[in-house]
Amino acid sequence: MQRIGDAPTVRRLLIAAAVLLAALFLLLPLVAIFLQAFARGVDVFWANISNQYTLAAIQLTLFIAVLTIPVCLVFGVALAWLVTRFRFPGRRILQTLIDIPFAVSPVVAGLVYLLLYGRNGWLGSWLDSYDIQLMFAWPGILLVTIFVTCPFVARELIPLMQAQGSREEEAAVTLGAPGWTIFRRVTLPNIRWALLYGVILTNARAVGEFGAVSVVSGAIRGQTNTLPLHLEQLYQDYNTVGAFASASLLALIALLTLAAKASLEWRAARREVHA
Amino acid sequence: MSTRSFAIGLGSTPKRVLPGFGLSLGISLTFVSLMLLLPLTGLFGQLAGLSLAEYWTIVTDERVVASYGVTIGAAAVAAIVNAAFGLLLAWVLVRYEFPGKRLLDALMDLPFALPTAVAGITLATLYSSNGWMGQLLEPLGFQVAYTWVGIALAMAFTSIPFVVRTVQPVLEDMPHEMDEAALTLGASDVTGFRRVILPHLWPALMTGTGLAFVRSLGEFGAIIFIAGNMPYETEITALMIFVRLQEYDYVGASAIASVVLFASLALLLVINIWQGRFIKRLHGGNG
Amino acid sequence: MSIRLQHIGKHFGRTQALEPVDLDIAEGELVGLLGPSGSGKTTLLRIIAGLETADREPGGRILFGDRDVTHLHVRDRRIGFVFQHYALFRHMTVFDNVAFGLTVLPRKQRPSSGEIRRRVHRLLEMVKLEHMAQRYPAQLSGGQQQRVSLARALALRPDVLLLDEPFGALDAKVRQELRRWLRHLHDELHFTSLFVTHDQEEALELSDRVVVMSNGRIEQIDTPHELYRHPANRFVFEFLGDVNHLEGTVRDGVLTCGNAHLAVDLTDGPEELLLRPHEIELAERPRHGAQLPVTVTAISPVGAEVRVELEADWLGEPWLATVSHADYERLALTRGAGLYVLPRRWHRFPAERDRLPSRTAESVS
Numbered sequence: 028m029q030r031i032g033d034a035p036t037v038r039r040l041l042i043a044a045a046v047l048l049a050a051l052f053l054l055l056p057l058v059a060i061f062l063q064a065f066a067r068g069v070d071v072f073w074a075n076i077s078n079q080y081t082l083a084a085i086q087l088t089l090f091i092a093v094l095t096i097p098v099c100l101v102f103g104v105a106l107a108w109l110v111t112r113f114r115f116p117g118r119r120i121l122q123t124l125i126d127i128p129f130a131v132s133p134v135v136a137g138l139v140y141l142l143l144y145g146r147n148g149w150l151g152s153w154l155d156s157y158d159i160q161l162m163f164a165w166p167g168i169l170l171v172t173i174f175v176t177c178p179f180v181a182r183e184l185i186p187l188m189q190a191q192g193s194r195e196e197e198a199a200v201t202l203g204a205p206g207w208t209i210f211r212r213v214t215l216p217n218i219r220w221a222l223l224y225g226v227i228l229t230n231a232r233a234v235g236e237f238g239a240v241s242v243v244s245g246a247i248r249g250q251t252n253t254l255p256l257h258l259e260q261l262y263q264d265y266n267t268v269g270a271f272a273s274a275s276l277l278a279l280i281a282l283l284t285l286a287a288k289a290s291l292e293w294r295a296a297r298r299e300v301h302a
Numbered sequence: 303m304s305t306r307s308f309a310i311g312l313g314s315t316p317k318r319v320l321p322g323f324g325l326s327l328g329i330s331l332t333f334v335s336l337m338l339l340l341p342l343t344g345l346f347g348q349l350a351g352l353s354l355a356e357y358w359t360i361v362t363d364e365r366v367v368a369s370y371g372v373t374i375g376a377a378a379v380a381a382i383v384n385a386a387f388g389l390l391l392a393w394v395l396v397r398y399e400f401p402g403k404r405l406l407d408a409l410m411d412l413p414f415a416l417p418t419a420v421a422g423i424t425l426a427t428l429y430s431s432n433g434w435m436g437q438l439l440e441p442l443g444f445q446v447a448y449t450w451v452g453i454a455l456a457m458a459f460t461s462i463p464f465v466v467r468t469v470q471p472v473l474e475d476m477p478h479e480m481d482e483a484a485l486t487l488g489a490s491d492v493t494g495f496r497r498v499i500l501p502h503l504w505p506a507l508m509t510g511t512g513l514a515f516v517r518s519l520g521e522f523g524a525i526i527f528i529a530g531n532m533p534y535e536t537e538i539t540a541l542m543i544f545v546r547l548q549e550y551d552y553v554g555a556s557a558i559a560s561v562v563l564f565a566s567l568a569l570l571l572v573i574n575i576w577q578g579r580f581i582k583r584l585h586g587g588n589g
Numbered sequence: 590m591s592i593r594l595q596h597i598g599k600h601f602g603r604t605q606a607l608e609p610v611d612l613d614i615a616e617g618e619l620v621g622l623l624g625p626s627g628s629g630k631t632t633l634l635r636i637i638a639g640l641e642t643a644d645r646e647p648g649g650r651i652l653f654g655d656r657d658v659t660h661l662h663v664r665d666r667r668i669g670f671v672f673q674h675y676a677l678f679r680h681m682t683v684f685d686n687v688a689f690g691l692t693v694l695p696r697k698q699r700p701s702s703g704e705i706r707r708r709v710h711r712l713l714e715m716v717k718l719e720h721m722a723q724r725y726p727a728q729l730s731g732g733q734q735q736r737v738s739l740a741r742a743l744a745l746r747p748d749v750l751l752l753d754e755p756f757g758a759l760d761a762k763v764r765q766e767l768r769r770w771l772r773h774l775h776d777e778l779h780f781t782s783l784f785v786t787h788d789q790e791e792a793l794e795l796s797d798r799v800v801v802m803s804n805g806r807i808e809q810i811d812t813p814h815e816l817y818r819h820p821a822n823r824f825v826f827e828f829l830g831d832v833n834h835l836e837g838t839v840r841d842g843v844l845t846c847g848n849a850h851l852a853v854d855l856t857d858g859p860e861e862l863l864l865r866p867h868e869i870e871l872a873e874r875p876r877h878g879a880q881l882p883v884t885v886t887a888i889s890p891v892g893a894e895v896r897v898e899l900e901a902d903w904l905g906e907p908w909l910a911t912v913s914h915a916d917y918e919r920l921a922l923t924r925g926a927g928l929y930v931l932p933r934r935w936h937r938f939p940a941e942r943d944r945l946p947s948r949t950a951e952s953v954s
């Protein structure tokens with residue numbers, strides 16, 4: 028088959044350029060993270076990881092992620108079901124609204140929560156009178172994390188469910204299946220991989236969020252420090268190896284996310300071939 | 303419309319074949335209102351106490367204006383570089399087969415998956431004067447870390463997937479007959495690319511580049527480590543908000559944040575409208 | 590410009606898409622490449638276009654007139670190619686699509702913009718779309734898009750026009766119309782053209798000669814008339830229309846199959862005869878030498894004729910007969926009626942693999 032740009036020299040040149048640039052621009056930083064983390068040997072790496080503040084940061088980060096995921100999951104599935112299975116006025120607007128977190132700078136996201144729930148905010152001052160403090164504590168971190176991660180599941184599901192259409196669910200209705208059964212037995216098997224990928228993305232972003240969290244956390248070591256905030260502090264204190272030890276954990280999660288995506292895509296491609 | 307939507311809102315219209323309308327609508331609306339819209343009211347509440355003149359003074363403060371310049375300039379450079387680099391990567395990933403292609407493809411998502419703070423300290427370390435890249439570039443006269451070049455670099459890193467992942471599927475779906483038609487009509491590779499392929503990719507490329515630009519305007523974590531944060535020179539607007547907050551100047555922070563917010567939303571709107579217009583033309587004007 | 594292929598074959602990986610073939614097409618001829626999918630017809634067309642490269646084999650050559658184009662890039666072969674799905678450039682207007690080939694010519698050969706405009710408008714006039722010049726392809730119907738595609742292919746005045754299932758994506762009526770229109774255009778302009786189709790009716794109606802292909806092989810090259818009257822082998826015969834099979838054993842000049850008998854002038858042994866639906870007659874009584882009782886199971890009037898489906902114990906598969914409306918009324922055909930078949934002609938293709946000459950016989954009356 029003849030295609031534009033198929034001449035061997037052109038092909039080789041372009042591949043070489045792309046690979047070289049990608050290696051310098053994307054791969055090199057990735058490699059650097061791990062090399063820096065282990066720059067002073069495995070022992071120092073372990074000492075940095077098992078440091079009590081690091082452990083506390085890991086704990087908080089995982090805690091936030093574990094709470095964020097179910098919320099995003101429920102919202103994402105509900106929204107995707109709503110906009111792909113029904114037509115109603117305001118459907119397009121709703122679909123646009125969920126993109127807000129993508130467009131808003133993380134710092135701005137943190138700020139709006141701080142303004143609302145902070146001690147001077149109208150909701151915050153009311154909560155304060157009951158001695159409930161959300162900002163500069165884990166609930167604040169949780170709220171902004173949900174804010175920045177909530178579009179992921181919906182964004183993965185909507186195009187897929189739109190493409191699949193509702194014929195299968197309608198068939199299930201004609202066969203007399205009740206609502207939950209339809210979702211569980213007809214819809215879920217069709218969307219589970221997209222759902223899983225949405226969760227993985229949500230998780231990756233939840234553990235890594237920096238800008239929004241740094242505004243609302245107060246960054247109290249051992250208490251409201253998530254892993255990204257912790258590594259920032261270490262870095263500012265010129266503890267580069269310590270910072271990169273924490274960074275390597277986050278980079279590992281990122282790598283697992285990429286691997287999961289690649290294998291899910293591979294699985295989908297393989298199923299297409301078999302179909 | 304209102305009466306109809308109200309009736310639908312009760313989930314009682316017999317027209318809806320599938321169940322779960324009321325429930326999913328309830329969850330979605332509650333979430334969108336509480337998590338997305340309500341917090342934004344806080345921002346406007348804060349700004350409501352401000353006169354227009356006061357607002358103007360804050361957002362046109364010299365140091366803040368300098369930060370707009372740095373942010374927009376670096377984001378523009380990053381977006382343009384990414385448009386070219388992203389197009390190259392998408393092209394190579396779609397059109398050619400070579401060993402390691404799947405790895406390269408997977409690597410494209412790294413900037414999305416990698417926490418921005420991690421990217422930030424890594425780039426800062428690599429490009430500082432004793433980092434690997436810094437050692438290489440500085441003798442040649444390229445200072446990256448603590449200059450706007452570093453800011454643009456960090457922005458480009460975090461937003462490259464937008465371009466690649468928007469262009470890639472469009473290029474994949476482009477029928478090979480387009481190439482063949484151009485070739486049978488005598489077009490050279492360069493002409494064929496310029497006159498047939500590029501116009502076909504143009505909407506996706508512009509959308510991807512636009513999204514990358516918007517993302518760069520708001521980026522924070524990846525930039526602050528490499529930027530050096532010198533007032534008037536390498537200070538980005540997101541950092542200005544942060545600085546105001548640390549000074550407990552919530553009003554100032556809100557005013558600047560509102561500028562960033564409106565700029566991003568307006569850009570997003572423009573991208574959406576523009577994309578819609580383009581798609582309409584390609585897929586039939588009556589659609 | 591004539592086209593001559595010598596020993597042109599093609600492998601995709603380890604599968605042979607095209608056995609080495611020779612083919613001569615005279616200047617000004619309109620030739621159809623006919624075959625089922627996977628027969629190699631599109632591959633052959635694309636090799637001629639230069640969109641695929643033929644296997645490197647000694648003696649493999651493609652000539653346009655005296656010009657050896659075997660190793661010429663597609664863009665230098667001066668062919669016009671029409672794609673099944675039109676392949677119009679969606680971001681260009683109809684005008685720009687048609688003008689594309691002219692505007693990408695090297696500057697020295699490129700006509701002036703006024704000349705380009707004139708030529709494009711003449712082409713659009715020819716395809717009756719001059720009022721659509723400023724539309725985008727998405728605003729046109731399928732038939733209109735294919736006409737634009739044709740105008741675009743003709744803009745460079747190609748030596749050879751190649752069309753890949755040009756009407757395949759269109760509905761029956763538009764297809765019929767475009768077919769007639771292409772024939773007219775060809776008669777008027779006399780370019781050498783080659784088109785691919787899987788529709789035997791299209792091939793027979795449109796072509797000066799038809800190349801029938803199957804399994805990467807050319808089965809027969811002939812005029813539509815010859816092809817229909819004297820198919821070279823069983824594949825060609827079966828591919829060109831509906832076929833009824835009669836299998837039985839011949840003894841002493843009579844073929845027997847269950848309780849059916851037919852007098853045939855053949856030597857003893859097992860035989861299979863093939864009969865076209867319009868080559869059999871239906872009668873209320875058997876005739877001497879033809880005792881073939883059948884039952885009518887379905888009747889459907891289609892256009893000028895009536896299609897009658899026939900079954901019998903001695904038949905493995907139902908037969909199809911086409912009768913005139915006059916006969917239909919004369920016989921007062923009803924479902925379930927018992928009748929006799931009287932073959933007018935039959936065909937046989939013995940020893941298929943040895944490619945012995947086949948035989949068609951007029952039935953003895």
